[in-house]
Amino acid sequence: TADLFPNRALDGIKLRITAGPTREAIDPVRYISNHSSGKMGFALAAAAADAGAQVTLISGPVNLATPERVSRIDVSSAQDMYDASLADLQDCDIFIACAAVADYRPSEAVTQKIKKSADTLTLTLVRNPDIVSSVANSPQRPFTVGFAAETQDVLHYARDKLQRKKLDMIIANDVANTDIGFNSDDNRVVALWNGGEHAFDTMSKAQLSRRLIALIAEHFRTERD
Ligand code: CTP
Numbered sequence: 001t002a003d004l005f006p007n008r009a010l011d012g013i014k015l016r017i018t019a020g021p022t023r024e025a026i027d028p029v030r031y032i033s034n035h036s037s038g039k040m041g042f043a044l045a046a047a048a049a050d051a052g053a054q055v056t057l058i059s060g061p062v063n064l065a066t067p068e069r070v071s072r073i074d075v076s077s078a079q080d081m082y083d084a085s086l087a088d089l090q091d092c093d094i095f096i097a098c099a100a101v102a103d104y105r106p107s108e109a110v111t112q113k114i115k116k117s118a119d120t121l122t123l124t125l126v127r128n129p130d131i132v133s134s135v136a137n138s139p140q141r142p143f144t145v146g147f148a149a150e151t152q153d154v155l156h157y158a159r160d161k162l163q164r165k166k167l168d169m170i171i172a173n174d175v176a177n178t179d180i181g182f183n184s185d186d187n188r189v190v191a192l193w194n195g196g197e198h199a200f201d202t203m204s205k206a207q208l209s210r211r212l213i214a215l216i217a218e219h220f221r222t223e224r225d
């Protein structure tokens with residue numbers, strides 16, 4: 001990585017990354033979640049630490065080792081991830097939302113295990129807070145980067161999220177009919193910002209992360225200076 005970060009592009013910069021899925025409790029033994037592996041977020045955390053950043057990785061339940069020189073906060077629900085993400089935002093220069101946050105949670109997490117009875121069971125779900133949008137709209141607003149996993153009209157929906165959530169950059173990911181994405185070691189993305197975009201070829205999440213961190217560092221500096 002020495003060639004990619006000749007002058008340690010993020011030396012001393014405080015960077016926060018969310019990664020992995022969240023779990024939304026139905027009862028004490030059951031939850032709603034998704035297939036996010038956390039690999040992309042963890043690879044980004046490793047690349048950012050290599051670039052000299054002080055990295056805090058806010059992770060949902062995943063099966064991955066913490067990268068070297070990264071401090072990790074484990075969370076479970078979207079609400080927990082929200083609380084950890086929004087805490088002490090004045091100590092955050094760059095925020096990268098890589099987590100696959102559950103959009104909804106059961107309206108009530110009952111305290112006893114639900115017993116089987118009728119032939120159908122209806123769960124009522126309520127919307128979770130939008131973490132990256134809350135960060136981007138906070139008074140201390142760090143440089144904020146989101147991800148968008150889409151199955152159709154990828155660039156259109158990604159640009160819409162960039163504007164709507166007031167992000168500085170969004171990384172769009174086509175997850176339709178493909179073996180890359182969620183649990184893969186490879187990924188193919190397009191980075192979008194106001195007034196530009198960059199399409200990356202398919203490459204390993206490790207390699208892609210170094211390229212993304214270099215791009216984020218460049219835009220962060222332009223915006224700050
Ligand atoms: N995100 C978040 N908090 C949420 C939901 C999403 O921080 N409650 C972040 C994700 O980490 C990602 C970005 O928002 O960086 C886009 O997530 P995505 O699921 O693609 O967008 P949504 O706004 O949830 O819209 P939809 O799922 O309907 O496409």
Ligand code: CA
Binds near residue numbers: 101102
């Ligand atoms: Ca979503």
